[in-house]
Amino acid sequence: MAGHFFSFEGIDGSGKSTQARLLADALRAEGLAVTLTREPGGSPGAEEIRRLVLEGDPDRWSPETEILLFTAARRDHLEKTIRPALARGDIVITDRFADSTRMYQGISRGELGATVDQLHDLMIGVEPDLTFLIDVDPQVGLGRAQARAGLEMRFEDMGLDLQRKMRTGFLALAAREQRFRVISGERDTVAIAADVKARALVYLAGT
Numbered sequence: 001m002a003g004h005f006f007s008f009e010g011i012d013g014s015g016k017s018t019q020a021r022l023l024a025d026a027l028r029a030e031g032l033a034v035t036l037t038r039e040p041g042g043s044p045g046a047e048e049i050r051r052l053v054l055e056g057d058p059d060r061w062s063p064e065t066e067i068l069l070f071t072a073a074r075r076d077h078l079e080k081t082i083r084p085a086l087a088r089g090d091i092v093i094t095d096r097f098a099d100s101t102r103m104y105q106g107i108s109r110g111e112l113g114a115t116v117d118q119l120h121d122l123m124i125g126v127e128p129d130l131t132f133l134i135d136v137d138p139q140v141g142l143g144r145a146q147a148r149a150g151l152e153m154r155f156e157d158m159g160l161d162l163q164r165k166m167r168t169g170f171l172a173l174a175a176r177e178q179r180f181r182v183i184s185g186e187r188d189t190v191a192i193a194a195d196v197k198a199r200a201l202v203y204l205a206g207t
Helices: 016-029 044-054 063-088 098-107 113-123 138-147 160-176 189-205
Strands: 004-009 034-038 091-095 130-135 180-184
Touching (some): 004 063, 004 098, 004 189, 016 034, 016 091, 016 130, 016 189, 034 063, 044 063, 063 091, 063 098, 063 113, 098 113, 130 160, 130 189, 138 160
Parallel strands (some): 004 091, 004 130, 130 180
């Protein structure tokens, strides 16, 4: 794959979607080709699955069923969007990738981490080159997420304990994986974006 693959992760309300968009804009302003995408979603088939997993009652799906649905969406996203963009030499920036499944279904809703990793290895087999973890206090993040209320509130409706478990899990994963850059998300949006851009440019300059 000729391009570069960046992901943004964080609990609900962390501001990662905003920062993913701002980084895409900043890199395009530098003259770089960027594909901005998201999960679940990012391709027509995956967007259909997005509605199934993000809307409706919190108990709509078991964690095991969710793992299968998210993996199916990710496979379609990889085939239809990510791989073609990387082959063109683009920088692909995705708002969430496999690390979210590791947290939401693998740790936070049951001890299913091994199942998530097995499916990932079998069906996806790709990790981002660089992952930005936008870190915020769970109470702050959940408050932000609830304030923007919409149809896609299924995971937010699972409550603060889930957000706390996910933050702990994300930070533990970041401590183990060199591809992570942990960014404090409780600052001014412009300051966070400048931090993210600087770290992205350092990475690109070294590749």
